[in-house]
Amino acid sequence: MRVLASFAFSFAAAIFFTIYGGLDACLLPLGGVCILAAAAVRLLMKKKSRARTRFLVILFGLACGLLWTALYMAVFFRPAQDLDDRTVRLTATVADWPQEGSYGGYTVLIQAETERRVKVSAILYTDEQGAGLRPGDRIETVAHCTLGDRTFAGEKITYYTAKGIFLRATAYGRLNVERPDHVPPQYYAAWASRALKAGIDAAFPEDVAGFVRALVTGNRDNLTDQFTTSLERAGLSHTVAVSGMHLAFLASLLTALLGRGKRSTALFTILWVVLFCGIAGNTPSVLRAAVMILMLQLAPLLDRERDGPTSLALALFLLLWANPFSAAHIGLQLSFAAVAGILLVSDRVQAWLLKKFHMDELHKPKNWGERLLRAVPYFIISTLSATLGASTLTIPLVALHFNMISLIAPLSNLLTLWAIGFLFLGGLGVGVLATVLPGPAAVLAIPFAALARYLQWVIDLVSRPALAALPLESVYYRAWLVLIYALLLVFIRVKGRRPVWMPLAAGAAGLVLAVALTRTAFYQGDLSVTVLDVGQGQSVLIRRRGVLTLVDCGGDSRDDPGDVAANYLQALGGDCVDLLVVSHYHADHANGVPQLLNRVKVGEIILPDVEEDSPLRAEILAIAKEKGIPVRFVRGTTRFTGGVTVLPPLMDTGSSNELGLTVLATAGETDVLITGDMEAEGELYLLETVDLPDIEVLVAGHHGSDTSNTRELLEAVRPDLALISVGLNNRYGHPGWDALVRLDEIGAEIYRTDLYGTIEVQLK
Secondary structure, eight states: HHHHHHHHHHHHHHHHHHHHHOOOOGHHHHHHHHHHHHHHHHHHHHSSOHHHHHHHHHHHHHHHHHHHHHIIIIIIHHHHHHTTTTEEEEEEESSOOEEEETTTTTEEEEEEOOOSSSEEEEEEEOOOGGGOOOOOEOOOOOOOEETTTTTTTTTTTOOOGTTEEEEEEEEEEEEEEEEEOOOOOGGGHHHHHHHHHHHHHHHHHHHHHHHHHHHHHHTTTTTOOOHHHHHEEEEEEGGOOOHHHHHHHHHHHHHHHTTTOOOOHHHHHHHHHHHHHHTTTTHHHHHHHHHHHHHHHHHHHOOOOOOHHHHHHHHHHHHHHHHHHGOOOOHHHHHHHHHHHHIIIIHHHHHHHHHHHTTTTTOOOOHHHHHHHHHHHHHHHHHHHHHHHHHHHHHHHHHHHSEEEEEHHHHHHHHHHHHHHHHHHHHHHHHHHHHTOHHHHHHHHHHHHHHHHHHHHHHHHHHHTTTTTOOOOOOHHHHHHHHHHHHHHHHHHHSOOOOOOHHHHHHHHHHHHHHHHHHHSOHHHHHHHEOOOSSSSEEEEEEEEEEEEEEEEEOOOOOOHHHHHHHHHTTOOOOOOEEEEEEOOOHHTTTTHHHHHHHHHEEEEEEOOOTTTTTHHHHHHHHHHHHHHOOEOSSEEETTTTTEEEEEEOOOOGGGGGOOOEEEEEETTTEEEEEETOOHHHHHHHHHOOOOOOOOOEOOOGOOOOSOOOOOHHHHOSEEEEEEEEOOTTTTTOOOOOHHHHHTTTTTTEEEEEHHSSSSEEEO
């Protein structure tokens, strides 16, 4: 029995139950129960046996996990709680380089001193005074502190605590900086990381530098949203999250250069791996990989066997011991699930494939030519095996966290993995060389830049098909995913001859059926309205028979609103919108349009002829021109195919909210009204100038604001349904209470995206 692995996994299980089960208040009693249970097992099972040992190890691991979490929270989290919602004079040490914030100012990671003499990691928000900070600087300022387990709006989150950041502080006034004469050793890695990133940026051309930088260091700051989305759809996000694959490449190179089995090789590899962890930001995925590689290097030095499950368990134990809150880190979960899947599945799949193609019986190659010929099929088989193994346990997590899975991942990994290995090592070498010899480094970067362009081309190509990735909004797609795992379980459990083509055919047929059912459900009836969940923003898809009209595409959702709309469309097996109407050029209505145009085909774009100096208007026009999409400016009431009537801006009160388009969609006696951000004065003028019918569906104006959705408009159109596109806990307080009361009094059923997510309504 693997005693260390059993203890470590039990320790981890206790922490996962604590984090996700909300057991904070009863950790000590539960730990005591586990200790008492262990004592009972020892008394009742006096005879030594494997079963007794297993029970004792598991119970001891559970007890240690519960008690350690209680102790950790008391020692390291409690000091941060003491500072919650307080304005204090904060003293801290800068732990990383400052980053420019999205809305101005700078954010910097610090180690803040507390009254309990324990330092806690915190994010400091500051103005331009923070631009010149360096790792190792000691700072002092007046700051308002907020616990890192929630947003500023009060929503509970795990994003910061999972990274070990327990506090956020907003600096006020002067920032006093004391710079040390010498950089403390613990910050060497941060300086080395900055030098490496600068070297990569200097040596590589601008069009590939951001990708190489992300691949080598895991820093995605210079990746565009469009390329990040392509990576996710292609199932290649792991390539820019430094993990076991990258450290395996590095360890293999060092072994090839220094020789296998040497103590000097092991020691040098250990030093490089530790340094590289700091350069990559000490993320859970890279730390997990580092621990496993270090165990592989230490095993022969200590005359111990190499054991994959034990290494994985010890890595998980060490990460959770350092920060139990990291159990909620998505990267940690995916990283460990991927390796566990590889350990459980990949070797068996690879052995089966080698046997299937009679490659396990081939004689040892005699020359380089024969080795090269055999390397290609071996690479294909090993890549497929690793991809399938990693996917076995990560797909459920990806589906849970991101509501999407990549179907193209096996192919994309086959096409890119070989090049990623060369580019990672080449980018690392060129970046290091550029810190001392920038000229030769730029020359050496030329072939690797070509390799990076190849990868970018492949990633863009494989991510384009509608079903390259499958959004799981549809219940039929979720049912298909359950079917796949049921087939896998049956295939494993059934003894005797098991034809592989049968579960593969059943899975493929199930996917075809799921797509067909999803399309049938969507296209049922003459008219439907879908309000997409884009956070605080708006994007409404109207279908009249087979004609699709998208009204607006903007918001602050986690994913780009253009991706939200494109995912919804492509989940239907298509990638085309007949008409795109942009009501006005505010970001919450149009910031997703550029990404949408990059991912789906649009028949025609309808715009208001206002705000000629709007940057968003200029960007939309530029992309439309590049892609050859016709653009029409609406200056008068215009009717389009699909029963859509678009009204121009009716008045100019000085508010840009009144300069938007109004959309009325009609199918027979059924009508849908979308007024954009039109406010009270505009609504009254709309009633005076346009003969509006009684409508069935109103997409509430200005996200349900009290300044819109006037009683006069509601009494005139008397909607049966009111759909409100609004973000959860948004800073505007939408929807307004008065607006909700007016909608309720008129008899409208109210549905909100912040409560229900994407809202789908079939009308006829």
